[in-house]
Amino acid sequence: MTPISPRPPQAARAATSSLASGRRADIEGLRGVAVGLVVAQHLFGWPSGGFIGVDVFFVVSGFLITGLIADEVERTGRLDVAAFYRRRARRILPAALVVLAVTVIATAVLFFRARATAVAFDAIAAATMVQNWHLIRTGTSYFADDGSTSPLQHFWSLAVEEQFYLLWPAAVLVVVALARRRHASATNWDAATPIRWSIGLVPLLAVATSASFVVACWESVAHAGWAYFSLESRAWELGVGCLAAFAGRRWRMGQAASTMLIGAGLGVLACGAILLTGTMPFPGPWALVPVCATVAILFGGRSMSTGDSERLPSRGVHRALACKAILGILPSRPLRGLGRISYSLYLWHLPLAVFAAALLPAVAAPMVSVVVAVGLAAISTRFIEEPFRRHRAFSEARHRIGPRRRSVRAHPLVVPGTAAVLVVCLTGLQVRGPSWFAEPDALAAPPARQNSSASFASTTSIEQAIADSLRSTHWPVSTDPALDRVDASASAAAAVQAHGCLVDPVGLTAAELRTAMARCTFGRGPADRTIAVVGDSIAASWLPALLPLAALGWRVVGIGLESCPAAEAPTADRLRRPDFPSDCAEAMRRALALVHALDPERVVLSSALGAYQRQRTSGDPEAAWARSVVRAIDTLGLPPNRVAVFGSPPETTPVTACATRVLGPGMCERSPSADWFAKRAAEQTATQRAGAEFVDTSRWFCDAAWHCPAIVDDVVVKADGGHLTNAYAMRLSNLVERSVLGFDPDVGRSAR
Numbered sequence: 001m002t003p004i005s006p007r008p009p010q011a012a013r014a015a016t017s018s019l020a021s022g023r024r025a026d027i028e029g030l031r032g033v034a035v036g037l038v039v040a041q042h043l044f045g046w047p048s049g050g051f052i053g054v055d056v057f058f059v060v061s062g063f064l065i066t067g068l069i070a071d072e073v074e075r076t077g078r079l080d081v082a083a084f085y086r087r088r089a090r091r092i093l094p095a096a097l098v099v100l101a102v103t104v105i106a107t108a109v110l111f112f113r114a115r116a117t118a119v120a121f122d123a124i125a126a127a128t129m130v131q132n133w134h135l136i137r138t139g140t141s142y143f144a145d146d147g148s149t150s151p152l153q154h155f156w157s158l159a160v161e162e163q164f165y166l167l168w169p170a171a172v173l174v175v176v177a178l179a180r181r182r183h184a185s186a187t188n189w190d191a192a193t194p195i196r197w198s199i200g201l202v203p204l205l206a207v208a209t210s211a212s213f214v215v216a217c218w219e220s221v222a223h224a225g226w227a228y229f230s231l232e233s234r235a236w237e238l239g240v241g242c243l244a245a246f247a248g249r250r251w252r253m254g255q256a257a258s259t260m261l262i263g264a265g266l267g268v269l270a271c272g273a274i275l276l277t278g279t280m281p282f283p284g285p286w287a288l289v290p291v292c293a294t295v296a297i298l299f300g301g302r303s304m305s306t307g308d309s310e311r312l313p314s315r316g317v318h319r320a321l322a323c324k325a326i327l328g329i330l331p332s333r334p335l336r337g338l339g340r341i342s343y344s345l346y347l348w349h350l351p352l353a354v355f356a357a358a359l360l361p362a363v364a365a366p367m368v369s370v371v372v373a374v375g376l377a378a379i380s381t382r383f384i385e386e387p388f389r390r391h392r393a394f395s396e397a398r399h400r401i402g403p404r405r406r407s408v409r410a411h412p413l414v415v416p417g418t419a420a421v422l423v424v425c426l427t428g429l430q431v432r433g434p435s436w437f438a439e440p441d442a443l444a445a446p447p448a449r450q451n452s453s454a455s456f457a458s459t460t461s462i463e464q465a466i467a468d469s470l471r472s473t474h475w476p477v478s479t480d481p482a483l484d485r486v487d488a489s490a491s492a493a494a495a496v497q498a499h500g501c502l503v504d505p506v507g508l509t510a511a512e513l514r515t516a517m518a519r520c521t522f523g524r525g526p527a528d529r530t531i532a533v534v535g536d537s538i539a540a541s542w543l544p545a546l547l548p549l550a551a552l553g554w555r556v557v558g559i560g561l562e563s564c565p566a567a568e569a570p571t572a573d574r575l576r577r578p579d580f581p582s583d584c585a586e587a588m589r590r591a592l593a594l595v596h597a598l599d600p601e602r603v604v605l606s607s608a609l610g611a612y613q614r615q616r617t618s619g620d621p622e623a624a625w626a627r628s629v630v631r632a633i634d635t636l637g638l639p640p641n642r643v644a645v646f647g648s649p650p651e652t653t654p655v656t657a658c659a660t661r662v663l664g665p666g667m668c669e670r671s672p673s674a675d676w677f678a679k680r681a682a683e684q685t686a687t688q689r690a691g692a693e694f695v696d697t698s699r700w701f702c703d704a705a706w707h708c709p710a711i712v713d714d715v716v717v718k719a720d721g722g723h724l725t726n727a728y729a730m731r732l733s734n735l736v737e738r739s740v741l742g743f744d745p746d747v748g749r750s751a752r
């Protein structure tokens with residue numbers, strides 16, 4: 001792009017008024033592309049990088065909003081902050097509040113209380129524009145594929161935008177005030193003053209945008225889960241849009257350059273959507289791909305919309321046709337139609353996807369969601385968005401700036417300042433709110449031996465119970481725990497966590513690990529009557545089933561390291577913290593050394609499927625995992641016949657996500673994933689090589705055809721996708737004890 005001489009201010013204002021208003025056909029089409037990418041990725045899982053549609057929205061938002069702000073400042077010499085927020089409220093709130101209300105009501109009707117309560121808290125966060133911080137606080141991963149996605153998770157992007165627009169108008173106010181004071185001798189807000197104020201603002205914006213990008217690059221590696229949702233890691237994308245708005249107001253280009261930019265931008269955007277994945281550092285630096293592509297499209301399309309672009313080339317028919325084809329993509333009717341309803345479609349698509357996944361077969365759910373979402377989006381746009389935007393009753397009155405309004409404008413930062421304080425306070429209330437209602441239940445003491453009398457007596461009895469559950473068409477009248485109370489606090493791992501049985505390995509010292517092990521020791525048995533359980537949260541899930549042995553003179557010792565497997569495998573945690581691989585490896589080596597010093601009679605090693613999926617290897621993951629498990633057994637340094645590797649429970653859709661009041665338990669029946677089978681095979685191979693025992697736990701959860709119910713014998717099996725409920729762990733007590741102490745072939749052998 002070769003810049004030409006600056007436009008006269010009057011011409012520039014005329015050219016950019018339509019640009020800033022959002023009426024440009026290419027921008028409308030670009031919105032259609034963006035929302036199409038997001039919806040396709042959420043509903044169909046393709047393209048893998050469809051999430052970059054949100055980045056396109058960020059840049060377009062900064063571009064358009066800044067154009068509107070600049071128009072007002074250049075026209076009046078002031079920025080009416082109250083009017084700005086009224087416009088934002090009319091644009092954002094009506095449709096958003098309708099979607100929130102419908103989602104909360106539908107969730108309360110369809111799902112059980114635990115999920116309905118969680119969605120209600122999500123709605124509070126979304127309505128108060130702090131959803132991004134709520135997701136960060138709850139440890140949500142945008143790329144998690146465990147079926148537990150909140151129907152309101154996508155409101156995080158609206159929260160980021162509105163938080164940005166608490167800061168941006170305030171910065172404009174300060175710079176404009178300084179410009180007016182510096183040029184107080186001028187009798188009017190003349191044509192030259194706009195150039196002066198923008199010259200003062202653009203460097204400030206450029207520095208802030210650059211700083212945000214640097215933070216994004218660091219956070220995307222150091223705290224990936226935080227970076228994806230945080231304002232400081234996303235502000236640079238909106239800032240780039242703001243900078244593009246200033247640049248686009250003063251410079252123009254020829255049609256050849258415009259066509260090249262649009263074509264290149266669309267090509268880069270398509271490549272990014274296909275090639276980018278959730279494993280790459282995002283938003284820094286890989287969000288540069290959609291951001292730069294969007295800026296190119298915005299710059300290229302600007303000349304096409306100002307009425308002074310050159311005509312199509314008169315020479316070269318192929319060149320003319322190529323230009324026409326490229327320039328006609330975004331303004332095409334389908335994309336413009338999608339762009340007109342893009343906001344409402346973005347709001348509706350995820351709640352409908354979640355509801356459809358719980359109510360419809362997997363094959364039909366995505367397509368039904370698309371059709372219904374488009375229909376609701378069209379209705380919302382026509383009857384909710386447009387009336388609030390255009391009707392006089394919802395429009396601010398047009399006032400001439402005069403002495404009577406000066407008292408209102410005396411403190412222009414009051415509005416954004418007050419809003420910022422409210423957002424901060426509401427964020428604190430939201431992130432603390434759920435803990436007032438649900439605290440994890442901890443075991444105050446090892447359960448008495450008689451508690452295990454209700455546990456399954458044999459493999460045959462549990463297989464019969466599973467078969468009965470699979471035949472059932474109705475939810476039990478009562479379950480343990482109640483379906484209304486199933487959440488993370490119901491898990492077996494949560495029950496023992498208060499005893500130090502599950503700790504974070506990052507930054508964990510040797511002394512802290514010894515203290516945790518001492519706290520997670522039950523019973524007073526000697527070494528030859530000691531059982532040690534080592535691994536991550538899945539290993540901790542087996543502990544409640546073994547604790548009744550403490551009443552029989554056994555000592556049960558647990559060492560649980562969050563997300564850290566009982567395998568010497570370089571792996572990441574869910575939040576992809578940079579220190580996790582090394583700290584996990586060191587903590588596990590220390591844990592195995594402590595167990596070796598105990599010289600226990602039996603050792604149980606167990607690891608979650610997530611650790612297998614997140615292991616860092618360039619080769620065959622199954623073979624790499626097998627080698628890692630063998631190394632862990634060797635490092636333990638005990639006779640291998642004392643070691644039992646427990647297979648992890650098959651991970652399925654959380655019961656909170658699939659259990660509805662209107663359909664029976666069949667909607668929650670799932671089969672193990674291919675990764676789970678690969679991990680199982682790797683652990684079988686490893687134990688055969690090392691001479692240890694593999695305990696295939698799959699028959700405790702699934703039938704011979706690999707159908708796994710969510711409830712067995714009126715007991716909820718898992719609190720989420722993979723962790724046992726404390727109630728089900730206790731029901732497995734007899735089976736787990738025999739597998740550890742006697743390796744009963746009928747229970748524990750790996751042959752299926």
